[in-house]
Amino acid sequence: MNFIEVSELNKSYGDLQILKNINLTIKKGIIFGLVGHSGAGKSTLLRTFNGLENFQSGHLKINNVEIDKLNSRELREFRKKVGMIFQHFSLMHRKNVYENVILPLQCWRQKIDKKKIYNLLELVGLEEKAQFYPNELSGGQKQRVAIARALVMNPHLLLSDEATSALDPSITGSILDLLKQVNDELGVTIVLVTHEMEVVKKICKEAAFMEAGEVLKSGNIEELFLEPDKKMREFLGENEILPKEGINIRIYFPKEVAQNPIITKMARNLEMNFNIVWGSLESFGGIVLGVLVINIAKEFQEGVCSYLSKSGVRWEIV
Numbered sequence: 599m600n601f602i603e604v605s606e607l608n609k610s611y612g613d614l615q616i617l618k619n620i621n622l623t624i625k626k627g628i629i630f631g632l633v634g635h636s637g638a639g640k641s642t643l644l645r646t647f648n649g650l651e652n653f654q655s656g657h658l659k660i661n662n663v664e665i666d667k668l669n670s671r672e673l674r675e676f677r678k679k680v681g682m683i684f685q686h687f688s689l690m691h692r693k694n695v696y697e698n699v700i701l702p703l704q705c706w707r708q709k710i711d712k713k714k715i716y717n718l719l720e721l722v723g724l725e726e727k728a729q730f731y732p733n734e735l736s737g738g739q740k741q742r743v744a745i746a747r748a749l750v751m752n753p754h755l756l757l758s759d760e761a762t763s764a765l766d767p768s769i770t771g772s773i774l775d776l777l778k779q780v781n782d783e784l785g786v787t788i789v790l791v792t793h794e795m796e797v798v799k800k801i802c803k804e805a806a807f808m809e810a811g812e813v814l815k816s817g818n819i820e821e822l823f824l825e826p827d828k829k830m831r832e833f834l835g836e837n838e839i840l841p842k843e844g845i846n847i848r849i850y851f852p853k854e855v856a857q858n859p860i861i862t863k864m865a866r867n868l869e870m871n872f873n874i875v876w877g878s879l880e881s882f883g884g885i886v887l888g889v890l891v892i893n894i895a896k897e898f899q900e901g902v903c904s905y906l907s908k909s910g911v912r913w914e915i916v
């Protein structure tokens with residue numbers, strides 16, 4: 599089921615068009631990445647998802663509701679169920695961890711269930727720090743407070759704008775693990791903006807690549823990274839320098855055969871030599887997948903192609 603549906607969405611500031619004919623669907627319950635270079639329009643698009651940012655034309659449905667058609671009271675209700683976290687945490691420095699986390703409840707005049715708050719603090723790993731002030735916490739701990747605060751209203755959607763960009767790479771991993779846990783355990787759909795490909799590979803199931811206000815491509819992570827077209831390759835900075843001699847074949851390893859020494863077996867079977875031109879093994883959500891470009895002599899082309907087809911890997915001549 600689609601949770602977010604964007605169609606033909608356009609947004610400008612004055613004469614400057616920031617979002618250009620955006621078409622995108624985000625499934626319920628997944629972690630979706632919005633990736634792109636600085637200025638691509640990622641944050642702007644993300645802000646439309648909580649109704650903070652208007653747009654000139656197009657449609658945006660969240661949980662089957664066209665949010666630009668809501669009146670201000672309905673929009674307030676809608677926004678209660680959308681949590682957001684940022685790069686710089688935006689905590690209140692004069693309030694302790696507990697007081698920061700309950701702020702949304704106070705703001706929306708909701709009952710405060712102390713036990714529930716402590717459960718939430720436990721989920722983010724801060725049950726011991728409830729009385730601490732932000733300046734007594736590390737960057738990673740501050741982001742954990744911000745995550746707890748974003749979850750306190752039981753949102754169905756969590757928006758994250760570069761939530762790990764200000765953190766040490768070693769801390770980034772644990773915050774991403776926490777987001778994954780929140781997604782798994784609470785079923786919250788997460789849309790995450792980042793310029794770091796590693797973040798996307800680690801926890802996103804699907805992603806959209808944005809450049810200059812456009813979505814270049816979107817879909818399943820494995821397909822985006824394993825079968826990039828020309829535009830995507832430029833974007834990913836994957837520069838293969840291919841030999842002019844012989845035949846170059848790019849082979850994609852789906853997860854079932856990623857570890858299978860299929861190429862070595864093939865070489866032995868066909869009694870041939872091959873050169874590895876370019877290869878990359880990548881981990882997607884803990885699963886290792888690979889792309890390999892091999893170079894072979896022309897005389898082996900037919901044999902290799904039929905061998906590869908039979909073995910169930912995807913391949914193409916490049």
Ligand SMILES: Nc1ncnc2c1ncn2[C@@H]1O[C@H](COP(=O)(O)OP(=O)(O)OP(=O)(O)O)[C@@H](O)[C@H]1O
Nearest residue numbers: 611614616634635636637638639640641642643793
């Ligand atoms: N309030 C505004 N008025 C005019 N232009 C704006 C405004 N906000 C953003 N822009 C422009 O919109 C474009 C997209 O900005 P946005 O912040 O969405 O990019 P981004 O992809 O999030 O970039 P970054 O990775 O640097 O955060 C930029 O060119 C920016 O200058």
Ligand SMILES: [Mg+2]
Nearest residue numbers: 640641642759
């Ligand atoms: Mg941004």
